[in-house]
Amino acid sequence: MISTIEEAISLIGDGTLLAVPPDYAGVSMAATRALIRRGGKGLRLVALPQSGLQADLLIGVGMVAEIETAAVTFGEAGTGPRFAAALRAGTLRVKDATCPAIHAGFQAAEKGAPFSVMRGLIGSDLIKVRPDWRIIDNPFQSDDPVALIPAIRPDVALFHAPMADRAGNVWIGRRRELVTMAHASRRTIATVDRLFDGDLLADETLAAGTLPALYVERIALAPGGTWPLASDKAPTDAAHIADYVKLARTEAGFAQYLDRHILTPQAA
Amino acid sequence: MISTIEEAISLIGDGTLLAVPPDYAGVSMAATRALIRRGGKGLRLVALPQSGLQADLLIGVGMVAEIETAAVTFGEAGTGPRFAAALRAGTLRVKDATCPAIHAGFQAAEKGAPFSVMRGLIGSDLIKVRPDWRIIDNPFQSDDPVALIPAIRPDVALFHAPMADRAGNVWIGRRRELVTMAHASRRTIATVDRLFDGDLLADETLAAGTLPALYVERIALAPGGTWPLASDKAPTDAAHIADYVKLARTEAGFAQYLDRHILTPQAA
């Protein structure tokens, strides 16, 4: 259960459908850097419901064949630069979605249901680029079109959380998209800031924010593992992100970023 | 927001669709007794997903016109005696369901979706007694029947929780059916063991188990308000329940129980 990051990410192979959280909910940047150092190809990313630095890096190094997401965003700095470049170059397939549709797809998988139903969407061009979605007439009411979103069942979910105990229970607090992500995915890898001595389920207050070990395959210790993204204790390293966005505008700048922050052995 | 029990239950009128939790998840027996003392008629109960003493009492006093539930159960002691008697007498409509169908109906309402999809059910006679459910062919796969459950949107949710703060945030711990119940319902009444001094959302550990005030209309203080059912601190009062089941076998015995435990002014 408890392993090194390198051993943990061995669950992620070429072609894996990999679920990742948004920048604010606990992105395992430590595991992402380890993944880039290790290499691999053909990843299919699915963001619940959007991504930023993590997706942009994995796309930039050419490890991603496809991404399903509601956005690849750097906030005020706009679209992920390597994401945009890969699309322009035609080297990346994008399954554009909207946040609640991705939530709905994960929730269908969580329930073992073949699909979810949602309002909205009718008349959006997302319908045109998503032939895997369906519009049907609501069987309960006449002349009422509704959208159906098929279940999204990732091979692996990868995220970072504040702590885990040695039995594999992970404290996620109020970041409950991580619970849904783990439920919907076949396997889950969590990196954590620290190990909790004791049983997270023994105390009702902690249990309320705990993902049970049943859903977790690997836990790796990675203190501050969301850096440069926000964690429950630290805000986003805005200067680092600004630097990334500037560098990543070009292939050469991106390579420089990789070299400086990921491929050098001292980087975590 | 904070009120007496009597003021809180004024949100429950004749014909209200009232959502209640199962015996193990925080039943507001205090409010149930107050409701019986006040009186009323035509309630439509919906249990998420089953009920016991609470439903049996409200049915026994004739306040319930209809109940949707996966069971009215007293565990080893079997079926709710007043529930069974009312059905035999033809004075109660029952919408028999199965636990996950009720969860699915509430989750549809929580999402603002018109219905939910679920596996199972095909070939169950529940389909015959639930003309409001539908079987359709899965639009994503040929020759694959699936069941659709319409959204369940109660008028009022009523439950008991360990504590609330003065802003109306309610700590429900890991009893997350109470969150779904409140999200799905138009209004929520919670009785609580105690008031928390401070803001339940200010601390991330407590926030993880907190239902935000947005969903809550009334909070009433009722220490030990689940009695004789279990709370987070006390187990079920088994002797009391055994006594109830014995008395409630007959109309006379039930009247005796009411008189002793509910209609006398000293009872809480």
Place this chain on the structure above:
Amino acid sequence: MEAEELLIGLVAELIGDAGHVAVGANSPIPAVAALLAQSRRPGMRVSLLSSRRHNFFTDGGRELFDCAGQGRLDAFFLSGGQIDGQANINLVGIGDPAKPETRFPGSFGSAYLYYVVPKVILFRLEHSRRTLVEKVDFISAPGTSPENVYRPGGPIALVTSLCRFDFDRKRGRFRLASLHPGHSLEEVRDCTGFDFEVSGELRETALPDPAALALMRGPIAAEISEIYPAFAARLSGAA
């Protein structure tokens, strides 16, 4: 306690090497059996739904069903006010469901779990023509489904106070697999309202071995005393 100990051993055998077994409320024998099975396979997870200590769920009442729907629950127990020869179970009642002569508590999660849990063990101690009927009055959940119905799960066996029936999903019929000590095929036929096959190798249900008895009377009895104090006391007193 000898009869209960026999049943515990039998149910533990039926659980076999399930990765995750869950046991509902009011089920002391399945609970002890699950913990006994776990003691033999340390990786096995056991969820005792009425326990706080042995219940890891943190997502509310729906998590059991979601977990089963995800394929993360391998064994579960169901019962029925009536069970018929096709393993249909009735938890609703006898007579018109709108105005029943006899009302049972309700279908609980059966109309879902019976379909998605690979090993459902039917557990009904009362073995009589009242409970084991030719055709149930109301199908809460069917024993088998047509080919086109999504159904990775279903019944594997029916355990009663007299015997063990195994369920043949292809044929949709029970087969008497073993008789508990002191009971006969004739007695089972007399007390059963449905037709069943008889196994060519009809055995006597085996008693648990001394190691299993020591476990259930000792550490497991202590573990379940949180939820079944009276049963635990009798069990540990049997030593």
Place this chain on the structure above:
Amino acid sequence: MEAEELLIGLVAELIGDAGHVAVGANSPIPAVAALLAQSRRPGMRVSLLSSRRHNFFTDGGRELFDCAGQGRLDAFFLSGGQIDGQANINLVGIGDPAKPETRFPGSFGSAYLYYVVPKVILFRLEHSRRTLVEKVDFISAPGTSPENVYRPGGPIALVTSLCRFDFDRKRGRFRLASLHPGHSLEEVRDCTGFDFEVSGELRETALPDPAALALMRGPIAAEISEIYPAFAARLSGAA
């Protein structure tokens, strides 16, 4: 800061008496406007999604959308890389979506919230023929829907650096409602790629009154410094 203060006052007016208003990330002007609107109506709830203190959600990222679907969110802000005269918004890109010339971040929650939130305020400061186009290249979310589409919500107005447009849902067209000080109808026509009506009572956008200015420069600037430190400093420095 005068231009920003004007916009804050205008947006607060558009929020009006909404019971619950939510503001996404990177939206300092709407955030201050929401808190200003709240100061006038103490029962109003404001969710600043990028704040911890002003964000009460505890059910993960889906809660915003669920809350909106339940009818518990009354006002929200959307923008677009392109916005057209029918209030269609494009957050995806320009050119073939599979191989776009320009790629925007993505549709976020627009393809749902635009339908279910009663007051959606479109907020796009850059007022040019590049952003305000006749027809968007890609409809992330449409401004209007046919009668049979479930749509309790939609756009009420578009706020830019030059003016306020109100949206007429029945006619599916914008109407110029007010010009910010120093800007003319001619300038707006020049910079807008779509046709629009002009209000008979075309006014100049009103400046916030001294009480509102004091609030935004004082307590509200302090409150948002958690998430927008630079903006808060400029705002309080404007006093």
